[in-house]
Structures are given as structure tokens and as C-alpha cells.
Amino acid sequence: MGTTTYAIALGANRPTRHGRPAAAIALALDRIGGVVAASSTIETPPLGPSIRRFANAAALIESDEPPPVLLARLKRIERALGRRPGRRWGARPIDLDIVLWSGGRHATRALTIPHREWHRRRFVLAPLAEIAPGWRDPDSGRTVRQLLTEVDRRRPRT
Structure with missing residues (x-):
């Protein structure tokens, strides 16, 4: 397998x-390596039962x-930075997800x-649109920028 590009949330x-959550993100980026582009860090409201932003x-x-090997490495980085198994959407010191890859689709049980859910989550789309606005979703064919616009359009205006 040659060099592949991955989008990581x-x-x-x-x-x-x-340190603070933003410091954990910076440290995780350093440990992941191979970074060719990184977005700014944004603050977002919690999803699920967590009360912390x-x-x-x-x-x-x-x-x-290959994707399974990268996933295993990301999980090791999460553990090294203090992540422990726990409640879904609960407070966490770091979460690293493979969102997209230049190979298109990959599907296993793991x-x-x-x-x-990446295309429905503004907290994934907004940072990704900063660094890869033209990356196309292999399922819908829409770009990251288009998906972000759709998510923003669905949000109620107050």
C-alpha cells in the first residue's frame, strides 16, 4: 500500500x-505524526450527557x-493521553476518529x-472545511463545504 491521506477528527x-483540552489536541497531533494540514481548534457545545464544552x-x-493499523495506533495514543473506556459521549481527555481517507470506503466490524455520523456533525465539518473544503464524501459526492452549509441550514436560528 502506498501513502494514503486520512482526515482525522x-x-x-x-x-x-x-493541560487543557486544546493542549491535548496539540499533543495528539504531535504524536500522530505525518500531519500535512491542521485546522484551528474551535470550542463547541457538548453532544450527549456531558456538560463540558x-x-x-x-x-x-x-x-x-492501512486503516485498521492506523486505528490501532490512534487508540494507543488515546490511552497514552489518558483515555479510558467509559460512557459514550461522556467527558474525555482526547478522542481521535478516522473520518475519511483517500481510499474511499472501508468497512469492517471495528x-x-x-x-x-461525520457529515451530520458541525464540530467535525467546520474544522475539516478549513483544511479540506473540496474533499468529497464518497457516499453523497458532496464536498465538505457543501455538507457544512447543509448542517448550518438545518440549525434553527435564534
């Missing part, structure tokens, strides 16, 4: 010995690892690319 909402970012990385 990063999120954190719990301070750790490494999230720091979210996205990165494009290049790697010669990993589905594109990520099942």
Missing part, C-alpha cells in the same frame, strides 16, 4: 496532566498504514470509513 473536553479540530495526515 480530534476532540477533548476534560483537562488532564497534559469540547475543543475540536481536524487534521490531514499522510501514512502508509471500523467504518467514512465515519457514520
Whole structure:
């Protein structure tokens, strides 16, 4: 397998010995390596039962690892930065998800690319649109920028 580009979504909402959530994102980017582009870090409201706001970012990385190998490495980085198994959508020191890859689709029991919910989540789309606005969803053919516009349009205006 040659070099592949992956879009990684990063999120954190719990301070750790490494610092505030934004610091955890910066440290995770450093440990992931192969970063060719990284978005700014944005603050977003929690999803699910957590009460803490999230720091979210996205990165494009290049790697010669196939998706399952990269996923295993990302999980090791999460554990090294203090992530433990727990409640879905609960507070977490770091969350690293493979959202897209230049290989199109990948589906196993352990990993589905594109990520099942990425195109519905502003906290993934906004940072990703900053660094890869023209990347097309292999399912719908829409660009990241178009998907972000659709998500923003569905949000009620107050």
C-alpha cells in the first residue's frame, strides 16, 4: 500500500496532566505524526450527557498504514493521553476518529470509513472545511463545504 491521506477528527473536553483540552489536541497531533494540514481548534457545545464544552479540530495526515493499523495506533495514543473506556459521549481527555481517507470506503466490524455520523456533525465539518473544503464524501459526492452549509441550514436560528 502506498501513502494514503486520512482526515482525522480530534476532540477533548476534560483537562488532564497534559493541560487543557486544546493542549491535548496539540499533543495528539504531535504524536500522530505525518500531519500535512491542521485546522484551528474551535470550542463547541457538548453532544450527549456531558456538560463540558469540547475543543475540536481536524487534521490531514499522510501514512502508509492501512486503516485498521492506523486505528490501532490512534487508540494507543488515546490511552497514552489518558483515555479510558467509559460512557459514550461522556467527558474525555482526547478522542481521535478516522473520518475519511483517500481510499474511499472501508468497512469492517471495528471500523467504518467514512465515519457514520461525520457529515451530520458541525464540530467535525467546520474544522475539516478549513483544511479540506473540496474533499468529497464518497457516499453523497458532496464536498465538505457543501455538507457544512447543509448542517448550518438545518440549525434553527435564534
